[in-house]
Amino acid sequence: MSDRTPYAQQVLAGQSIETPSWAFGNSGTRFKVFAQQGVPRDPYEKLADAAQVHKYTGAAGSVALHIPWDRVEDYGDLARHAAALGVRIGTINSNTFQDDDYMLGSVCHPDAKIRRKAADHLLECVDIMDATGSDTLKLWFADGTNYPGQDSIAGRQDRLADVLAEVYERLGDDQRLLLEYKLFEPSFYTTDVPDWGTAYAHCLKLGPKAQVVIDTGHHAPGVNIEFIVAFLLREGKLGGFDFNSRFYADDDLMVGAADPFQLFRILHELALRDALLPASGIAYMLDQCHNIEPKIPGQIRSIMNVQEATAKALLVDHDALAAAQRAGDVLGANAVLMDAYNTDVRPLVAEVRTGQGLAADPLAAYAASGYAEEIKAARVGGSQAGWGA
Ligand code: PSV
Ligand code: MN
Ligand code: MN
Numbered sequence: 001m002s003d004r005t006p007y008a009q010q011v012l013a014g015q016s017i018e019t020p021s022w023a024f025g026n027s028g029t030r031f032k033v034f035a036q037q038g039v040p041r042d043p044y045e046k047l048a049d050a051a052q053v054h055k056y057t058g059a060a061g062s063v064a065l066h067i068p069w070d071r072v073e074d075y076g077d078l079a080r081h082a083a084a085l086g087v088r089i090g091t092i093n094s095n096t097f098q099d100d101d102y103m104l105g106s107v108c109h110p111d112a113k114i115r116r117k118a119a120d121h122l123l124e125c126v127d128i129m130d131a132t133g134s135d136t137l138k139l140w141f142a143d144g145t146n147y148p149g150q151d152s153i154a155g156r157q158d159r160l161a162d163v164l165a166e167v168y169e170r171l172g173d174d175q176r177l178l179l180e181y182k183l184f185e186p187s188f189y190t191t192d193v194p195d196w197g198t199a200y201a202h203c204l205k206l207g208p209k210a211q212v213v214i215d216t217g218h219h220a221p222g223v224n225i226e227f228i229v230a231f232l233l234r235e236g237k238l239g240g241f242d243f244n245s246r247f248y249a250d251d252d253l254m255v256g257a258a259d260p261f262q263l264f265r266i267l268h269e270l271a272l273r274d275a276l277l278p279a280s281g282i283a284y285m286l287d288q289c290h291n292i293e294p295k296i297p298g299q300i301r302s303i304m305n306v307q308e309a310t311a312k313a314l315l316v317d318h319d320a321l322a323a324a325q326r327a328g329d330v331l332g333a334n335a336v337l338m339d340a341y342n343t344d345v346r347p348l349v350a351e352v353r354t355g356q357g358l359a360a361d362p363l364a365a366y367a368a369s370g371y372a373e374e375i376k377a378a379r380v381g382g383s384q385a386g387w388g389a
Helices: 005-014 043-057 075-084 100-104 112-132 153-170 196-206 225-234 260-272 295-315 318-326 330-341 346-355 362-369 371-378
Strands: 062-066 088-093 136-140 176-180 210-215 238-243 283-286
Touching: 005 295, 005 346, 043 062, 043 075, 043 295, 043 362, 043 371, 075 088, 075 112, 088 112, 088 283, 100 112, 112 136, 112 153, 136 153, 136 238, 153 176, 153 196, 176 196, 176 238, 196 210, 196 225, 210 225, 225 238, 225 260, 260 295, 260 330, 283 295, 295 330, 295 346, 295 362, 318 330, 362 371
Parallel strands: 062 088, 088 136, 136 176, 176 210, 210 238, 238 283
Antiparallel strands: none
């Protein structure tokens, strides 16, 4: 047992990772959606499934909504339903990419009428935050262009800034917005918020209630994401993460599946600055689609992957690391990191769970519960999660 084990266990016990409502519905690629039996038929059932993930991991107490996929008559009622299930509503995710009107963009569209429609949707999302008690609006825009000359690159930035400013003004004192960037897709020539620099510049101009969210699947191959983490954290502009894995582009696979070492490196930067607990204000979220694997176990596995990478990051001996760095001991410093990364932390994380009265193996406990069979029998005609995620 390393000296840091008790500290690691204490942090792990307080860690919270938000699940996305859209991970529980059917999803797929543009080629095919493979429907699964027992998927939720409405937002209420999505919350029930999300509550299962929390029940077996103890670490997934909040659930992100996506509007309009999760539109309901009474959001207060939905929030009460969540509370009765032992979870709460987390971030509200907007959707300005699904309507025919948005073919040329939403908040950056050349037509003011379409920009108005998009802005009104974002304002509606803030109303939903008020009704659900959510404090975070997460904005991802599919806006961009496909061909050189199609639209003014700078003009689109002006339009984006105008809408963001309007939404920012509408935020309550305890609310904030997170701006998400993505390199490309669905646009293939320019994307209006393609990278962290663009998101950061807009957030800086907006003010303290605007921060950047890093979706780990939204970078060019080879980008050093932990550098972005360290930079934004230092500037107080890191608002949260959408965790997922990518092999090629925006693949939305389970976090830690493609590159657990990268996940460790990211979490190490956060551990260095004591930013792993909810008090840091950083929203840790999953943004994944389970196209071929069962959804609730897919989410449970993802939470476990984040917990294991977090445990390894927490085991890094910061004093030894700093000493090696000061001494210019390149190999020694690297070895401190690798020692932690190469530790089998599964027993340590299992102990955290049993300490919380949970089963050591959440996947086995969920499988034994019979919930999967129950929902298969009870739910017919599950919902389509909608594209993306
Ligand atoms: C599209 O890439 C996307 O995956 C973004 O990451 C958003 O966070 C998500 O969809 C939900 O709108
Ligand atoms: Mn995302
Ligand atoms: Mn994405």
